């Protein structure tokens with residue numbers, strides 16, 4: 001059975017430009033797929049199309065089946081039922097998901113109340129648990145804070161807690177560590193890795209960085225100019241890239257690794 005089945009997805013702008021072109025991919029329950037490609041290759045639009053969240057004026061054609069629901073052409077009501085339950089997303093910039101004027105605890109309480117029907121003391125406990133789970137210190141203080149009162153790394157953990165609150169079957173992570181300080185990137189990746197493993201969730205992990213994708217997923221799809229150019233295990237892609245473009249990605253990841261190696265050895 002497939003959890004996410006994308007067939008011939010094409011995303012166009014109102015003036016007819018094709019930004020994602022005939023893309024197909026699938027993710028089985030519990031499976032992890034990485035999507036890599038340079039900036040502008042259509043990775044983010046693909047993830048937005050999966051949740052029916054494309055920007056105003058853009059249209060999707062083809063088929064996106066998520067947990068058995070056809071997303072392309074679905075009503076907003078239908079989409080609300082799917083978002084959070086079947087798939088939830090963590091964006092590159094945590095403030096995208098957070099309301100700057102609402103305390104963190106209330107923001108996490110929202111999906112917990114809606115999806116799991118929790119209220120009162122049970123809701124309060126669930127909020128604290130959600131914050132503890134993403135290893136935030138002093139969950140009580142964080143719950144009372146506004147997003148600007150906590151660090152960027154802590155905000156991304158809060159965004160992750162919100163995405164996980166409804167226990168989705170698929171976690172979509174779109175460059176979740178790119179906006180973070182290098183020092184906290186590895187911790188965030190390890191946290192995602194652990195939490196999805198415990199919950200047996202599937203992951204669609206988007207990054208321009210092959211080295212980052214390799215830390216979280218076993219299989220990857222390479223995108224260029226809105227198209228899938230190659231797909232395989234991360235191992236195959238690194239050892240024997242078939243396409244010239246993939247070779248360039250692998251070479252630049254290697255260059256970065258070797259540039260960093262002497263420093264990490266210090």
Ligand SMILES: Nc1ncnc2c1ncn2[C@@H]1O[C@H](COP(=O)(O)OP(=O)(O)OP(=O)(O)O)[C@@H](O)[C@H]1O
Nearest residue numbers: 013019037038039040041042043044045046055208
């Ligand atoms: N709202 C929009 N209106 C018009 N064009 C857009 C819009 N959003 C994205 N695009 C264009 O669509 C193409 C794909 O963008 P997308 O954000 O999916 O790329 P990406 O691979 O995720 O890149 P990045 O890593 O920089 O986010 C790019 O050429 C981008 O300029």
